[in-house]
Amino acid sequence: MPDVRWTEIGSVEELKRKPVQEVMCGNTKLALSYKDSQFAAISGICNHIGGPLGEGRLEGDYVVCPWHYWKFHRQTGHGEPGYEGDRVASYALKVEDGRVFVDLTPVTKRQKLSKPPHPLARPIVRADGPIRVLGLATTAMTADRPRYSASDALLEAALDHARGPLQLDTQLIRLRELSFRACEGFYSKAADACTWPCSITQMDPADEMDQVYEGIVHWADVILVSTPIRWGGASSLYYKMVERLNCVQNQETIANRHLLKDKVAAFIIMGGQDNVQGVAGQLMTFFAEVGCQFPQFPFIAHSRGWSAEDMERNNREVQESRELREGAEALVTRAADLARLMIEARMTSAPLARGGRKAHQLDSEPTG
Numbered sequence: 001m002p003d004v005r006w007t008e009i010g011s012v013e014e015l016k017r018k019p020v021q022e023v024m025c026g027n028t029k030l031a032l033s034y035k036d037s038q039f040a041a042i043s044g045i046c047n048h049i050g051g052p053l054g055e056g057r058l059e060g061d062y063v064v065c066p067w068h069y070w071k072f073h074r075q076t077g078h079g080e081p082g083y084e085g086d087r088v089a090s091y092a093l094k095v096e097d098g099r100v101f102v103d104l105t106p107v108t109k110r111q112k113l114s115k116p117p118h119p120l121a122r123p124i125v126r127a128d129g130p131i132r133v134l135g136l137a138t139t140a141m142t143a144d145r146p147r148y149s150a151s152d153a154l155l156e157a158a159l160d161h162a163r164g165p166l167q168l169d170t171q172l173i174r175l176r177e178l179s180f181r182a183c184e185g186f187y188s189k190a191a192d193a194c195t196w197p198c199s200i201t202q203m204d205p206a207d208e209m210d211q212v213y214e215g216i217v218h219w220a221d222v223i224l225v226s227t228p229i230r231w232g233g234a235s236s237l238y239y240k241m242v243e244r245l246n247c248v249q250n251q252e253t254i255a256n257r258h259l260l261k262d263k264v265a266a267f268i269i270m271g272g273q274d275n276v277q278g279v280a281g282q283l284m285t286f287f288a289e290v291g292c293q294f295p296q297f298p299f300i301a302h303s304r305g306w307s308a309e310d311m312e313r314n315n316r317e318v319q320e321s322r323e324l325r326e327g328a329e330a331l332v333t334r335a336a337d338l339a340r341l342m343i344e345a346r347m348t349s350a351p352l353a354r355g356g357r358k359a360h361q362l363d364s365e366p367t368g
Contacts, residue, residue: 006094006101015039015100020063020074022054028104030054030091031063033074039095040075041102043088047072047079047112049192053088067186067193068203077108086113120197120213124259126221126343131336133162134220135172136212138227138238143176150270150302150318154328155226158268161329162222168336171215175237180209183243191254198247209244217248221339222264223292224332225283229271229303234279242286249290258291262342265292266335267299268328270318272311276301293342295334300327 007025009015009032015023016034022044023030029044031053042063044054051067058064062071062080071080077090089106135158139149155172162168181204187194195202201210216223227234251257265287269279280299288294302324304314318324 005103005105007104009100009102012095012098012100019058020054020056022052025102025104030102031056031074032100033058033063035061035074039093039100041091041093042072042074042077043090043106043110045088046070047086047088047110049195051190051193067189068199077110079113083113085111087111118197118202120201120210120217122218124218124261126262130168131166131221131339131343132169132171132219133159133222133224133332133336134215135159135170136215136223136225136241137172137174137176138225138235138241139174140176140235140237148315148319149228150315151226151228151268153318154268154270154300154324155224157325158224158328158332162332162336166333166336171219173211173215175212175241178208178211180207180212180240180244182240183246187246187250191250194247194250194254196247196251196255196257196259198244200244209241212241212244213248216245216263217259220263221343222266222332222335223287224266224268224335225287226268226270227279227283229269229273229275229279232273232275232278234269234282238283245286245290249286252289252291260291262339262346263292264295264335264339264342265298266295266331268331269299269301269303271301271303272314274303274305276303293338295331295338297331297334300324300331 009023015032019035020031020033023032030041031044033040035058044052046053046065048068048070051065053063053065056064056066061074063074064071072088075090077088078084079086087108089110090108092103092107094101135155137152137155139152141147159170159172163170181200184200186199197213198209200207227238248259251259267280267283269276284294284298302318
């Protein structure tokens with residue numbers, strides 16, 4: 001009578017061609033590895049967020065998840081040194097007559113270590129207080145050799161006006177002062193591999209993009225972005241930031257989770273080259289995709305055109321322009337007024353919505 005404990009996987013000659021591969025046995029997904037003439041099998045589902053371990057690679061005796069690089073011992077299922085208590089299930093194998101068989105009753109069971117959530121993962125709650133304006137300066141320059149930046153100057157003028165006459169709270173983040181990694185394309189591996197908080201932020205405590213996430217998601221009511229025009233587009237630092245903000249946008253499309261509520265975005269666009277409308281269109285498209293609203297006339301801009309290569313004159317015009325400074329002040333005023341209207345409307349209607357949930361707590365949980 002056949003031993004029903006064992007399920008055939010395939011031939012030795014076929015299976016030993018790959019150091020790691022995914023094998024499906026009924027509803028059980030395995031990560032089958034082959035090293036030093038020995039097969040081993042562990043669960044094919046990573047403990048982190050369910051990544052496909054069988055599609056990963058082998059580093060020494062550890063199977064590395066292709067999504068976020070968590071490691072599990074190919075034989076025991078234990079996590080890498082220091083995280084042995086976090087383990088996936090392991091399975092017994094045998095080889096008979098050139099065929100590989102697995103016992104689908106785990107030798108060791110899955111165990112997930114309890115880990116504190118990342119600080120950014122906390123509920124999004126707007127505390128009482130004035131409208132909060134976050135300035136994001138995206139101009140790149142040498143850290144110890146600062147130069148004049150028209151976009152920085154008008155952003156600072158807007159924040160001065162917000163902080164002074166308007167009596168609002170303000171913060172300024174200069175992206176050039178942050179050390180943060182470029183987006184590494186986790187979404188390109190799988191939709192669920194792009195997480196909130198960002199996977200890089202969770203893995204790398206030295207990555208300073210968390211300051212942008214904290215400001216945009218948890219603090220700001222108004223997001224005021226300034227950028228120069230570079231070859232007809234926004235600055236390279238702007239795009240580096242936006243690619244990392246993909247994790248915020250993906251929460252909308254993947255998890256039906258709205259992280260940015262009652263937030264207003266507005267823009268300051270300065271350049272020695274033209275294409276103001278093209279730059280504004282990109283900025284507005286992205287911030288609309290993450291749920292922001294816009295005031296009337298949502299950007300101010302200055303450009304002397306494609307053929308005007310005399311930046312000295314361009315900078316002097318900005319420095320001497322009372323109109324541009326007043327435009328920056330009017331822009332932040334319009335943005336703050338819209339943010340105030342939305343917040344007040346939400347506080348008025350919140351007791352009637354969702355069973356009387358507190359007005360100041362923003363609904364950041366899945367709604368689908």
